[in-house]
Amino acid sequence: MTLANGKALRVAFGETVAELGKTDPRIVVLDGDLGSSTRADIFEAAHPDRFFQMGIGEQNEFGVAAGMASVGLVPFVSTFACFAVARALDSVRVLIAQPKLNVKITGGYAGLLAGMTGKTHLIFDDIAIMRAMGNMVVVAPADEVETRQAIVAIVDYEGPVYLRLTREASPLLFDDSYRFTLGKAVTVRPGGDVTVFGTGTQTVRAFQAAELLAAEGIEVNLVHLPTVKPIDEEAIVAAAQATGLVVTTEEHTIIGGLGGAVAEVLGERYPVPLRRHGLADTFGESGPDAALLEKYGISVTKTAAAIRAFVRARRT
Amino acid sequence: MNSGSNAAGPSVAELQDLARRGRAHVIRSIAHAKGGHIGGPLSAMDMLVALYFKAMRIRPDEPDWPDRDRFVLSKGHSAIALYTVLAMRGYFPLEELNTFDAIDSRMQGHPDMTITPGVDMSSGSLGLGFSGSLGIALGARAAGKDFDTYVILGDGECNEGIVWEAAHVAQRYAVDNLVAIIDHNKLQQFGWRADAPGKRKPPYTGSQLVDRWTAFGWKVMEMDGHDMAQILPTIEEARDYRGGPVAIVAHTVKGKGVSFMENDYTWHARVPTPEERDLALAELGEPVSTTAAGGAA
Secondary structure (H helix, E strand, O other), X not given: OOOOEEEEHHHHHHHHHHXXXXXXOOEEEEEOXXXXXXXXXXXXXXXXXXXXXXXXXXXXXXXXXXXXXXXXXXXXXXXXXXXXXXXXXXXXXXXXXXXXXXXXXXXXXXXXXOOOOOOOOOEOOHHHHHHOOOOOEEEOOOOHHHHHHHHHHHHHXXXXXXXXXXXXXXXXXXXXXXXXXXXXXXXXXXXXXXXXXXXXXHHHHHHXXXXXXXXXXXXXXXXXXXXXXXXXXXXXXHHHHHHOOEEEEEEEEOOOOHHHHHHHHHHHHOOOOXXXXXXXXXXXXXXXXXXXXXXXXXXXHHHHHHHHHHHHHHHO | OOOOOOOOOOOXXXXXXXXXXXXXXXXXXXXXXOOOOOHHHHHHHHHHHHHHHHHOOOOOOOOOOOOOOEEEEOOHHHHHHHHHHHHHHXXXXXXXXXXXXXXXXXXXOOOOOOOOOOOOOOOOOOOHHHHHHHHHHHHHHHOOOOOOEEEEEEOHHHHOHHHHHHHHHHHHOOOOOEEEEEEEOOOOOOOOEOOOOOOEOOOOOOOHHHXXXXXXXXXXXXXXXXXXXXXXXXXXXXXXXXOXXXXXXXXXXXXXXXXXXXXXXXXXXXXOOHHHHHHHHHHOOOOOOOOOOOOOO
């Protein structure tokens, strides 16, 4: 089954906040001089008076957002994920997370596929860092449809959210019948041999991997966890009980991200054989997307191979 | 901007007396808690009194009033000075100062907007409060609110890069509902070694601080941060200025009001002994006591 093409998550972000801004005057967007990349520029075109250019200064960008939230606005802070998570971390921690202010952190260009930028701009320990932070909700949508719905949902939620967005166009995993619920898992594909938990756009590759494996007689129960924090514990336990084998897969290191979150839940509540699949303990490099996915082991075929090897080892 | 100054409020002499009493509360609180900062709170006290008893449009019995003027103590380590003034102003009982730095207290070591009535923005990691105050001012404009925002920074705090990120953006947006006061007490916690024994160099010398804020496009005013007769009109003029942000460089003395603490960097965060406490209280004309609010423990 071939998935239809969707828009890039960053485009869905720009379009959705611009649309919501028409009816919700509380919504403002702050940019760190990357609006033409992150597509915050779509909001600026629609609502120039509520678009704030903070220049190249991410620490201040997040501090200003905190002040705006304290007077009742709903700021979406837009920059690259590497700057939101790493460079501005103290502002995020002290002024947003600790006071639990209503700031929506939109980290664009997260993960491995960031347009030939190299290790300085690639960040794939962002989920681990933001998940460990008190009061922070972490959401990693898979496609355009889910991104739009997740943005609506996090505006309805009062508190800080890290929204993980990627640069590239992503195939559509969901259609308009899909309903995103903050904090809830969704079963993408039923199967009895192994549960695969995915998050973000890696769930799309996991779906494509599951299709390959089905042709070989391995039926994957694919469960998507777009909200990594708070994690849907009941869905994780139920899926582990149903299949007895669990793989996690993510465009993120295997340290502290989705794999860590799932392992924490199952380790305490329902221990089963578990394999964390994702990026190793490493930094990235420049390169074409396909080459990066292959080299770092999260392409569709590499993902299928990891699942296949895990399942076969357990069957023998 | 509002014109909410409390014209019928306390006289200069009454404000001076409030500041004197506030300094005594600071001394007693730090001695009682056996911890906390002391030199910086003493240097900022007169300006805090001027803001909360005269300049700001506030309702102490309604701390979350949406149209109130906002205040951010960006030099958050001087929290005890803010708590003292908030207590004297009626936000909470003076006795609560006795819980400074204690477990379960609303009087945290650095200001926490989530628990302390009257604290408009958390602060403590230096420079962040200033950035937050800019967000409040820009947010007020976006939300169509007419309140003003005041922020006090330390001079040492101006070492932080985020201060200049925010200063740049404030100028770009011609933010004129924000007044920044820099408590220029010429000492930071440790700073750079000076030639004289036991002395440290100031974070900025001569006109460096004025020059820097001017270079960032701010209107800069100067005042004696301990002279109430200068503080009141300077803040009023800064508040009413149109067209851009205003920084007031307030020349102050670290440890102001207690002779043996003044201009001595070691009093940045030193706990007075009982004898030092009583000596300080005597200099301030306050009766000897062992609790923050005054009186016996």
